[in-house]
Amino acid sequence: MAAEKYEFPPLPSQEELDTHDVPFVHRDNCAAPLIEYYKCLNKGTSFCSATKEEFFKCQYFALKERLANHQKQ
Structure with a gap:
């Protein structure tokens, strides 16, 4: 099974x-x-x-990225 590719959305401004x-x-x-979602x-x-699921999907891929970076160290 191929790994799903996820692209994080642009970061909002501090004001937003x-x-x-x-x-x-x-x-x-x-x-x-x-x-x-808010x-x-x-x-x-x-x-x-749908917006809630998108947030959780983003959180999932962020966690996977952090775990991969942690394992490299």
């Missing part, structure tokens, strides 16, 4: 992170999908599963 109250612990490569939740809709 502050505007959407992104916690410091989540100000990483996956901050952009988290902001999209925007969906703020609309008051309960159909945010």
